[in-house]
Structure formats: C-alpha cells, structure tokens
Amino acid sequence: MTVYVCEDSFDGILCGVYDAWMSRKGHDHVRLEIDGTQEPELFCQYEPVVITPEKTEKVIRAIREKISERVYKKVYLASLSQEAGRADLIYRFLIDGFRYGGAVLDMLHLPSVFEIFRLCRFVLNESHLLKEFTRFSRTEGGLLISRIGPKNDVLPVLALHFSDRMPSEDWMIYDEGRKRAVFHRADQDWILLRIGERGSEEWTDDLDMETDEESYRALWKMFCHTIAIPERKNYVCQRSHLPLRYRPYMTEFQ
Numbered sequence: 149m150t151v152y153v154c155e156d157s158f159d160g161i162l163c164g165v166y167d168a169w170m171s172r173k174g175h176d177h178v179r180l181e182i183d184g185t186q187e188p189e190l191f192c193q194y195e196p197v198v199i200t201p202e203k204t205e206k207v208i209r210a211i212r213e214k215i216s217e218r219v220y221k222k223v224y225l226a227s228l229s230q231e232a233g234r235a236d237l238i239y240r241f242l243i244d245g246f247r248y249g250g251a252v253l254d255m256l257h258l259p260s261v262f263e264i265f266r267l268c269r270f271v272l273n274e275s276h277l278l279k280e281f282t283r284f285s286r287t288e289g290g291l292l293i294s295r296i297g298p299k300n301d302v303l304p305v306l307a308l309h310f311s312d313r314m315p316s317e318d319w320m321i322y323d324e325g326r327k328r329a330v331f332h333r334a335d336q337d338w339i340l341l342r343i344g345e346r347g348s349e350e351w352t353d354d355l356d357m358e359t360d361e362e363s364y365r366a367l368w369k370m371f372c373h374t375i376a377i378p379e380r381k382n383y384v385c386q387r388s389h390l391p392l393r394y395r396p397y398m399t400e401f402q
Contacts, residue, residue, distance in 0.1 A: 150178050151189075154197045154235050158227045159204045161235045165242060166203040167195070180239045185232035211242065216250030226267040228301045237263045274298055275305040281390070282306065283399045284319060285365075292319035295397050303330050307338045365399050372400045 150173055154164035161180070168178040188194065211220045226238055240260040245252045255261050275298075284292040292314070296306075303323055307330040310319065315335060322329040322343070332338040395401040 149189075149191065150193045150195060152178065152180050152195050152197050153183050154180055155199060156182050156184075157199075158224060159199050160197060161227050161238055162207040163199045163203045164197040164235055165239050166207050167197050168239060175240075175243055180235035182232060182235050211245070214249070215242075215245040215252070218253060219245050219250065222253070222264055222268055225271050225305075226264050228271045228304065229267040230299045230301070231267060231270075234267060237267065271300045271302060271305070274300050275302040275309075277391075277394065278302060278306055279309050281394045281398055282310075282321065283397065285399075290318060292317055294319070294321045295324055296321060297324050297393070297397060299393075301326060301328075303328060303340060306330065307332070307340065311338050365402075369400055 150168075150171065152164045152168050154160040161182075164180045168175075168180060171178060183196075208220065211223065223238055223242070226234055226241075231237075237260065241252075241264045244255070244258055244260050248255060252258070252261060256265065278296060278298060282294050282296060284294045286292055301323070303321060303326075306321055310321070310330075311332055314332075317332070318334050319332050320329055327343045328340065329343055330338050330340055
C-alpha cells in the first residue's frame with residue numbers, strides 16, 4: 149500500500165488525488181492521508197505530496213468538465229471537514245464520479261457518495277449555527293471583530309454569508325483553533341489569512357483592543373435574562389439547540 153501524505157488544505161488534497169491517480173498503481177493499492185492525523189503503519193510506503201498550481205488546476209478542471217460543477221462544490225465542502233480521513237474519502241468519491249459522471253450525486257447507495265454527503269452535512273450544519281451564534285464587537289477604530297472556535301474550517305462559508313449581510317462594514321472573524329481569520333474591507337472583497345502572515349500585522353493588534361460596547365453588552369445580557377421564564381427552564385432542550393461549545397464566544401454567556 150502506498151500512502152500519499154497531503155497538506156491540510158484544499159490544494160493539498162487535490163494534489164494528493166493527482167499523485168495517487170497518476171501513479172497507475174491501482175486504486176486499491178493507494179490511500180490518501182492528511183499529514184499528522186494518523187500513526188504510520190507497517191508495510192506501507194509513505195509519499196509526501198508536493199503542492200503545485202498545475203496539479204491543482206488540472207484536477208479542478210477535470211472535475212468541472214468531466215463530472216459537474218455540483219460535484220466540485222461537494223468536494224470543496226468536504227475538504228473543510230475536520231475528519232481525519234477526509235482526503236481518502238474525497239479520492240474514493242472522485243473515482244466513482246469519473247466513472248458515473250454528474251449522476252453520481254444521485255447514487256446514495258454508493259459508500260463514497262454517502263460519506264461525502266455526511267461530511268458536507270456536518271460542515272453546513274455547523275456553519276448554519278455559527279451564522280446565528282457569531283457575535284461581533286466594535287473596536288475604537290470601527291472594526292467589527294468576532295472570535296469563533298468551530299470544529300470544521302467553516303470560515304470560507306461564513307465569509308460568503310457576512311460579506312453579503314454586511315457589505316459596507318469593516319469586519320473580521322478569527323478562528324482561534326486554526327489561527328486563521330477572514331478580513332473584509334467595506335465595499336470590497338474578503339480575504340482569508342493565517343494570523344502572522346504578511347499583510348495581517350495591522351489587524352492583529354485589534355484582537356485584544358478594548359471596545360466601547362460594554363453598555364450595549366450589558367443591555368443585551370439584561371434582555372436575555374428578562375425574557376427568560378424561570379418556570380420553563382429546560383437545560384436539556386437548550387443544549388440541543390445551543391451546544392455548550394459555542395457559548396464561550398457568545399456575549400450573553402460571558
């Protein structure tokens with residue numbers, strides 16, 4: 149078994165798909181893994197995947213032209229999942245995709261299709277919740293800042309939502325676990341950066357800047373406490389609608 153070790157990124161997974169496919173070793177004799185997610189196994193040959201724009205573009209073009217645009221979107225969403233085996237699941241899905249074409253999305257009886265839908269559903273569900281639970285604070289400079297700690301890499305999905313909802317605001321959403329942030333300038337496109345990369349220095353100081361919104365936070369907390377009916381408290385139901393892992397980033401629970 150030859151294991152192709154990919155970087156933890158969309159480009160890394162696609163380049164891994166390219167290397168595994170072009171190796172001509174047979175799909176049953178190759179496997180994809182995300183670097184650092186699994187322990188080495190005996191009798192496996194590990195090959196590091198080198199990321200190049202040419203390989204990434206070839207795989208993207210092949211998916212779009214030979215399968216469908218919808219399949220490409222599913223592959224991208226699945227790559228945002230936190231599941232350790234997502235690279236190989238995407239590879240198995242693309243094997244069936246190139247075999248059956250765009251109709252593969254209707255073949256839920258295939259294990260690879262079922263798994264891709266499961267990964268996409270997990271990513272979309274979490275992004276849907278964060279569209280409601282994300283809280284922003286305005287700094288003295290007028291920048292809206294939010295911190296999140298999701299399981300999946302949902303920043304690109306949230307960026308599309310908030311850029312449409314707040315197009316004329318300067319805002320930033322910071323993923324504490326991955327040390328990545330989405331930056332949006334008023335009436336401009338958003339960009340995705342890893343904190344510490346060139347170009348992010350001017351924004352990082354704002355992460356710990358004191359805000360002038362303490363009075364508004366107090367009013368929001370008072371509102372949440374006032375509308376609550378003590379006799380109807382149901383913490384089990386509350387946790388099902390608002391899981392505990394989201395609460396440290398929400399104003400009303402601080």
